[in-house]
Amino acid sequence: MRQGAMKPYYLFSPWTRIFHWVMVICTFILFFTGLYIGNPFFLGTQGMEPTFAVNNVLSMEVIRYIHFIAGYVLVISFIPRIYGFIINPGDRLLPKPWTKLYWTGIIDTKMHYMFMRSKHRPYLRNSLARSGYLAVYLMFLIEAITGFAMYYMVDPNRFLAKIFGPYTNWLVNEYMVHMIHHYVAWFIILFVIVHVYMAIRADFTEKGGEVSAMFSGIKYMEEEPDDLGDIIDTKKSKAK
Secondary structure, rough: OOOOOOOOOOEEHHHHHHHHHHHHHHHHHHHHHHHHHOOOOEEOOOOOHHHHHHOOOOHHHHHHHHHEEEEEHHHHHHHHHHHHHHHOHHHHHOOOOOOHHHHHHHHHHHHHHHHOOOOOOOOOOOOHHHHHHHHHHHHHHHHHHHHHHHHHHOOOOOHHHHHHHHHHHHHHOHHHHHHHHHHHHHHHHHHHHHHHHHHHHHHHOOOOOOOHHHHHHHEEOOOOOHHHHHOHHHHHHHHO
16 A cells, blocks of 8 residues: 555666676675685595585586686676666666765664664665665675686686786785685675665565565655655756
């Protein structure tokens, strides 16, 4: 009943939605295969791999191959994300720290999440969420750089090795590259946990279709969002 009275706002293009779900799948594949590569759960004292690795089924070689493929797919998936960013204003909801709305939004949403306010102002995407998404994109960039740097150590004669190889020296040594790659992966998983919780929480409390928006591209709101100007020119629309 309530959602029927709410106004729909088209935000996310099919390109960004495709990217989102490809990113979700690749992130989990990369994380769990990365855990295996870092610690392959060796059993006993003879260095024997688990029984499911017999006959090269899910052996270290196969796991590494899956990890590398998922890495390439994730990097390539940013192409439709960038295309969506270019063609659709709703795909550009990133932080704008040079605006007053960004900082008032940070305070407003923090107070709501700390249970100091019953609700926050209406936003298509609040300032904390915008900052979080930008942060996770930067973490993926770090993962791509450090991942490719380690991958191309195996064959320094490859073309991409000349691009990513220097990062090993810039980041001190191979061990440091590995540790950065490892710990940033855990930060990404921490973000995923918080993101899923907050999205489901928003759906229950605000009933605006926070989760379904990544299938339909549409969010629903009772009040006009404060950041509506990020997807339409509010001055022109009021003039009409």
